Amino acid sequence: IRRQRQMCIRDSATTLRLQEEQKLMVNSVAAIGRMIDEKDNYTRQHSQRVADYSRLIAENLKSFHPTEKEVDQIYRSALLHDIGKIAIPDAILKKTSRLTDEEYAIMKTHPVWGKKILAGLSFLPQADYGASYHHERYDGKGYPEGIRTDDLPYIVRIISAADALDAMNSNRCYRKQCSRNYIISEFEKGSGTQFDPEAVSYTHLRAHETLRHL
Numbered sequence: 335i336r337r338q339r340q341m342c343i344r345d346s347a348t349t350l351r352l353q354e355e356q357k358l359m360v361n362s363v364a365a366i367g368r369m370i371d372e373k374d375n376y377t378r379q380h381s382q383r384v385a386d387y388s389r390l391i392a393e394n395l396k397s398f399h400p401t402e403k404e405v406d407q408i409y410r411s412a413l414l415h416d417i418g419k420i421a422i423p424d425a426i427l428k429k430t431s432r433l434t435d436e437e438y439a440i441m442k443t444h445p446v447w448g449k450k451i452l453a454g455l456s457f458l459p460q461a462d463y464g465a466s467y468h469h470e471r472y473d474g475k476g477y478p479e480g481i482r483t484d485d486l487p488y489i490v491r492i493i494s495a496a497d498a499l500d501a502m503n504s505n506r507c508y509r510k511q512c513s514r515n516y517i518i519s520e521f522e523k524g525s526g527t528q529f530d531p532e533a534v535s536y537t538h539l540r541a542h543e544t545l546r547h548l
Contacts, residue, residue, distance in 0.1 A: 356452035370419045387496035411464035412493045418448030429505045464493040473527045491530035493538045
């Protein structure tokens, strides 16, 4: 009995240590994500809002019933979706005028860099999904891989809609915040092409209620 008790205590201590290590690593990577947002006043807190929107969408999709663990994975993946921008020069990230074709090509590499940074991290399962594929489209016309429809995991469809919602609802260095009616119309037009229709249905509802307060 004493030996079993000692083993239980040892196992509990190991579990607590692993949980603390995982928390530390998650917080460290998330801090890098915040650094990206802080590089540009126009995108400050963008990743946090995308993560919050993603959690709400995930919890309200009728055909997707995630566990609490899956919701947490979606939240963390959304929080880190723009981490690849750490490899993009500030001159491009902060440019107020239209990007040249060459600059736009460089900007489009940030999902590739995000995948390189996050892929294979066992303590962050599926964290690379958001960073790798948040610019993919439901119709397969996105980037960097042109993945479409059923090949896009729900986590990606959710983060894509959340990212677009916050992007349009925020001031950017190249444009002002879009109006509520414009945002709603863009989601209506993009349903089934750029966005998953079901993700749009909930995002559309959120846009009607409020776009600034969760």
